[in-house]
Amino acid sequence: MPGQGKQVSKLRRPFVVAGAVVGASFSAWYLYRNFRSSAAATDPIWTRFVNVALIMFVSIYLANLLRRGVESLKKR
Template sequence: MVPQQIREVSKLRRPFVVAGAVVGALLSGWYLYDSFGRSGISADPIWTRFVNVALIMFVAIYLANLLRRGVEALKRR
């Protein structure tokens, strides 16, 4: 059995994830506000709103993580 290496956790991880979650929450709020404002045939069904909010949150946190990796790469130079 090969011993596992202990990976160092970046100190920038938490701030970037929190910032991504805040941006995702703001975008989700804007999307829901806009979505509930529409009526008639262009209104999204509730399941579509749920999926879109989940996707917005995922993408915002994922992009914040990618940005963190870029910042860390620039700091190492």
């Protein structure tokens, strides 16, 4: 039926939040290590933005994959 939407899992939000927290902490660690190094060895600003975005995307994506694995194990 066109009026019905896809059912959203109850585990979706906790896993996405956990992935975001892991991504934010890893991004903070990356930026801290980057700023702590010498001025000649630091990454350009655009590289920092790209790396932080990639870290956040990958951590949330992996958390979603982990959620799907947990859900498939719970169905058995």
